[in-house]
Amino acid sequence: MGHAPKFLAASMVCFGAALAFSGSALADGYDTYRGHFEPLPTLPPIPADNSLTPERVELGNMLFFEPRISSSGVISCATCHNPALGWSDRIPRAVGHEGQVGERNTPTVLNSGFFTAQFWDGRAATLEEQALGPIEADIEMAMSLEDAIERLKEFDVYPKKFAAAFPDDDDPINADNVAKALAGFQRTLNTPNSRFDRYLKGDLMALNEQEKQGMKSFVDSGCVACHNGPALTDSQFYRIQVPGSEDEGRFLVTGDEADRFAFKTPTLRNIAVTYPYMNNGATATLEEAVEIMGREMLGREYSSEEVDDLVAFLHTLTGEMPSFEVPALP
Numbered sequence: 001m002g003h004a005p006k007f008l009a010a011s012m013v014c015f016g017a018a019l020a021f022s023g024s025a026l027a028d029g030y031d032t033y034r035g036h037f038e039p040l041p042t043l044p045p046i047p048a049d050n051s052l053t054p055e056r057v058e059l060g061n062m063l064f065f066e067p068r069i070s071s072s073g074v075i076s077c078a079t080c081h082n083p084a085l086g087w088s089d090r091i092p093r094a095v096g097h098e099g100q101v102g103e104r105n106t107p108t109v110l111n112s113g114f115f116t117a118q119f120w121d122g123r124a125a126t127l128e129e130q131a132l133g134p135i136e137a138d139i140e141m142a143m144s145l146e147d148a149i150e151r152l153k154e155f156d157v158y159p160k161k162f163a164a165a166f167p168d169d170d171d172p173i174n175a176d177n178v179a180k181a182l183a184g185f186q187r188t189l190n191t192p193n194s195r196f197d198r199y200l201k202g203d204l205m206a207l208n209e210q211e212k213q214g215m216k217s218f219v220d221s222g223c224v225a226c227h228n229g230p231a232l233t234d235s236q237f238y239r240i241q242v243p244g245s246e247d248e249g250r251f252l253v254t255g256d257e258a259d260r261f262a263f264k265t266p267t268l269r270n271i272a273v274t275y276p277y278m279n280n281g282a283t284a285t286l287e288e289a290v291e292i293m294g295r296e297m298l299g300r301e302y303s304s305e306e307v308d309d310l311v312a313f314l315h316t317l318t319g320e321m322p323s324f325e326v327p328a329l330p
């Protein structure tokens with residue numbers, strides 16, 4: 001006992017010295033810009049009523065890849081949120097049940113535990129609220145929740161896995177728990193340690209000069225007003241005229257005139273691999289996405305050099321992809 005405080009004091013001195021040292025070593029001329037950002041943690045906040053146990057994550061992983069909770073038996077969450085395609089689908093607008101094309105581009109589910117609003121229009125606040133929508137949506141998986149639950153009960157493995165994931169429930173295979181398991185799994189799909197994160201943590205060589213210039217433009221011209229926080233989104237809604245989109249966005253949720261054509265700020269984490277962009281997939285290039293942003297959100301035209309710098313910066317936001325399993329069908 002007597003030694004612990006001394007040890008603590010000694011390590012604090014070392015820590016202080018390290019900080020003082022790195023403080024001066026960090027000077028690369030961009031210190032004030034770095035201060036606008038924060039590295040991505042390995043986990044997002046975990047809600048008190050859905051603890052992140054390994055059993056829940058494993059079950060959520062199985063359900064995410066389970067096509068038999070769709071009415072056709074062939075569409076799972078991973079059909080549109082495909083791990084090989086940045087957990088999205090690389091097409092402008094999602095294709096679901098019987099080949100129907102939806103109105104909107106599929107966002108990545110990577111780092112979605114960091115968002116405080118889900119969907120382009122924010123109609124769900126949490127991943128739990130979000131999870132059951134796609135199963136029932138006519139143009140996505142087109143399956144009633146009762147039927148989905150009945151199907152899960154038919155397999156030997158699911159009753160066991162639900163019981164292990166929700167040990168306090170007498171009848172654990174229910175819609176709430178499907179949502180909790182899917183949400184829990186998605187909270188593990190994070191991408192820390194991008195080059196930008198390494199830079200923010202003190203590795204000044206992790207970004208080159210052009211990428212640092214892009215970071216500077218991102219701050220100076222105001223992108224960071226909306227794209228901020230660990231996932232580079234404020235989860236707020238802004239009016240925008242995206243080329244080719246007649247979608248009324250947030251207005252469809254609130255009925256508030258001020259929300260007509262307003263959409264959620266998307267994450268910019270892994271943006272280089274989650275093309276095409278915008279709520280309707282209007283463009284597949286980051287150059288064009290940046291030009292649209294300059295014009296629509298900031299009322300300015302960028303020079304091609306500024307666009308190149310910004311795009312170079314955006315490429316540094318690709319992190320380490322999470323590990324997961326494609327479960328064998330039970």
Ligand code: HEC
Pocket residue numbers: 064075076077078079080081094095096097102104105106107108109112115117118119120121127130131132134135139140141182186
């Ligand atoms: C047919 C394709 C398709 C399927 C299947 C699908 N999704 Fe999606 N997902 C989308 C589209 C499109 C959106 C955006 C819809 C909107 O904003 O209105 C979306 C949005 C989301 C979001 C919100 C992300 C954000 O940035 O706001 C999450 C989380 C998500 N889906 C998880 C799931 C889960 C879990 C499943 C399986 C239960 C699933 N999706 C099945 C296409 C699909």
Ligand code: HEC
Pocket residue numbers: 218221222223224225226227237238240242263264265266267268271274276277278279280286289290293294297298310
């Ligand atoms: C006023 C808030 C705001 C500002 C400022 C802003 N953005 Fe955005 N950004 C958004 C919103 C909202 C969207 C979604 C637009 C839509 O409906 O498709 C978006 C979309 C994007 C996309 C496409 C993401 C995707 O997955 O489809 C990129 C890339 C992007 N912004 C980069 C930037 C850059 C770079 C800047 C500065 C030049 C910037 N943004 C300034 C709010 C903002």
